[in-house]
Amino acid sequence: MSQHRKRPEKQARGLIAGAVAVTVVAGVGLGLWAGGDGEPAGSAQSRAQSPQGGRAESSRAPSPTPSPTRSYPLSTTPRTIPAVRAHTPARGPGWRPASGLRVVVNDADLADEGRLLAGELGLRYAGQKDDVRAGDVRLTLNDDEGADPESYRMTVRGGRVAISAPDDAGVFYGTRTLKQEVRGGGTAPEGVVRDEPAKPVRGFFLDMARKPFTAGWIEDRVRELGDLKYNQLQLHFSDDQGFRIESSSHPEIVSRQHLTKAQVRKIVALAAQRHIRVVPEIDSPGHLGAVLAAHPELQLRSAAGTVARGAVDISNPASAKLVDDLLKEYAGLFPGVDWHLGGDEYRALMVSDPAATYPQLASAARKAYGSGATVEDLTTGWLNDRAETVRALGRKPLAWNDGFFRGTSVRPADDIRVAYWTGKEIGARQPLEYLSAGRDVVNYNDKFLYYVLGQPNQFYYPTGQRIYEEWTPRVLRGTTAVPAKYDDRILGGSFAVWCDFPNAQTQDQIAAGVRMPLRATAQKLWDPGRPALTWTRFKALADRLG
Numbered sequence: 001m002s003q004h005r006k007r008p009e010k011q012a013r014g015l016i017a018g019a020v021a022v023t024v025v026a027g028v029g030l031g032l033w034a035g036g037d038g039e040p041a042g043s044a045q046s047r048a049q050s051p052q053g054g055r056a057e058s059s060r061a062p063s064p065t066p067s068p069t070r071s072y073p074l075s076t077t078p079r080t081i082p083a084v085r086a087h088t089p090a091r092g093p094g095w096r097p098a099s100g101l102r103v104v105v106n107d108a109d110l111a112d113e114g115r116l117l118a119g120e121l122g123l124r125y126a127g128q129k130d131d132v133r134a135g136d137v138r139l140t141l142n143d144d145e146g147a148d149p150e151s152y153r154m155t156v157r158g159g160r161v162a163i164s165a166p167d168d169a170g171v172f173y174g175t176r177t178l179k180q181e182v183r184g185g186g187t188a189p190e191g192v193v194r195d196e197p198a199k200p201v202r203g204f205f206l207d208m209a210r211k212p213f214t215a216g217w218i219e220d221r222v223r224e225l226g227d228l229k230y231n232q233l234q235l236h237f238s239d240d241q242g243f244r245i246e247s248s249s250h251p252e253i254v255s256r257q258h259l260t261k262a263q264v265r266k267i268v269a270l271a272a273q274r275h276i277r278v279v280p281e282i283d284s285p286g287h288l289g290a291v292l293a294a295h296p297e298l299q300l301r302s303a304a305g306t307v308a309r310g311a312v313d314i315s316n317p318a319s320a321k322l323v324d325d326l327l328k329e330y331a332g333l334f335p336g337v338d339w340h341l342g343g344d345e346y347r348a349l350m351v352s353d354p355a356a357t358y359p360q361l362a363s364a365a366r367k368a369y370g371s372g373a374t375v376e377d378l379t380t381g382w383l384n385d386r387a388e389t390v391r392a393l394g395r396k397p398l399a400w401n402d403g404f405f406r407g408t409s410v411r412p413a414d415d416i417r418v419a420y421w422t423g424k425e426i427g428a429r430q431p432l433e434y435l436s437a438g439r440d441v442v443n444y445n446d447k448f449l450y451y452v453l454g455q456p457n458q459f460y461y462p463t464g465q466r467i468y469e470e471w472t473p474r475v476l477r478g479t480t481a482v483p484a485k486y487d488d489r490i491l492g493g494s495f496a497v498w499c500d501f502p503n504a505q506t507q508d509q510i511a512a513g514v515r516m517p518l519r520a521t522a523q524k525l526w527d528p529g530r531p532a533l534t535w536t537r538f539k540a541l542a543d544r545l546g
């Protein structure tokens with residue numbers, strides 16, 4: 001249920017399990033199982049198997065219908081979303097689920113994965129077992145410490161399936177491939193799948209602040225995301241229009257329509273079972289309108305007394321205390337390591353002369369950082385302070401690209417990753433400025449990955465086809481890819497639902513509208529190369545898989 005578990009006894013258990021596996025395999029046909037990771041067994045071993053892959057009793061003659069044999073055509077690559085990266089074909093009948101067949105594991109850590117798969121395919125979860133039976137699906141943690149923890153190998157041979165990986169996340173992704181194979185064609189094809197994602201961040205962003213979503217709807221998206229091998233769900237639950245999760249430190253800020261902490265814990269637990277990290281976002285110093293409605297004394301006001309909508313006065317120490325109270329409170333609710341700090345569209349920096357319009361900010365900047373300091377420096381200092389708050393809680397900070405400013409004397413902390421969404425902000429900075437400076441970037445490209453309700457400001461509902469045919473993680477801004485040498489700095493991407501006009505679509509309409517874009521994004525984050533299928537065939541596959 002945890003993600004990327006660290007198991008101190010992993011190597012020792014692996015050696016013991018390996019010894020047991022060799023003993024068992026020796027009794028049922030050398031090379032047939034080989035821990036599930038070996039190449040297809042030779043014909044001599046194959047002849048010792050029954051048609052279902054079980055060992056013939058020693059007192060009987062060999063089966064007259066051995067399996068597999070050369071009478072079977074070579075298998076074809078399984079069709080899944082996202083597509084598997086590599087498949088070695090083999091001759092054989094493949095594997096088909098049937099009542100009474102088992103799912104077995106070699107480690108108790110895989111109980112969640114085993115039970116889930118068994119329930120989905122109508123199999124029996126048998127727990128940790130060393131014996132080998134016809135029709136088994138065996139889930140195994142291996143000791144390949146240098147491998148990507150999300151990688152896996154799936155071997156279909158002799159009427160059995162073996163899924164192995166260095167971490168339970170990889171095993172889970174293998175079970176998603178098996179589930180899709182069965183759903184798409186009824187049978188998992190013979191051969192060996194070797195698979196791993198191109199990018200470690202594969203996310204879905206939900207603006208639940210502007211539009212309240214039910215817990216059930218979010219849980220449905222978690223199940224959908226898990227099957228597509230996404231690993232992040234970002235919840236934007238605080239904005240000008242609402243604060244949507246129960247709070248004990250500041251109950252006065254919570255909107256009438258909100259999720260309870262019990263509901264959120266259930267979502268987080270369900271996501272963990274699917275190896276999805278739930279990433280919270282409390283945006284600041286802008287987009288705090290719902291919080292400021294209960295704390296007008298912290299509202300940013302201009303020299304003329306005009307209220308800056310949603311903006312907190314960062315020259316007031318009470319503002320930092322309030323936001324830090326919330327960051328600390330919700331750290332207990334969201335156990336993942338990632339934390340989005342927002343940082344975008346602070347209205348103090350969206351005017352032509354911030355120092356003259358908000359003299360209290362200019363004064364605070366000079367006091368904190370010297371006579372030449374600017375409002376941009378003060379705002380960067382705010383971001384750094386919030387990053388330090390979450391860092392002390394064991395979290396890794398992330399902020400929108402328009403929360404970073406060119407030419408400031410105060411530098412954003414080096415570990416704050418950039419969520420690049422637009423090039424429309426004042427003083428817009430190209431993605432290369434961040435990448436060449438050594439910053440890690442997550443792609444939220446608003447031209448491809450932004451689903452904005454009501455389609456304001458030339459935000460048009462994205463299509464899966466455009467994502468599938470034109471976008472890759474290197475296309476951070478507009479339609480132009482950054483040079484390949486920066487690919488390792490791009491951690492991945494996130495498809496975002498923003499609810500600027502919350503009544504423009506219902507929850508069901510949103511789910512239908514993002515269905516194909518989510519699948520296209522999943523494909524390009526798992527493998528950014530040119531897809532093997534045309535869009536028409538990809539869409540037909542998605543319809544077949546459900």
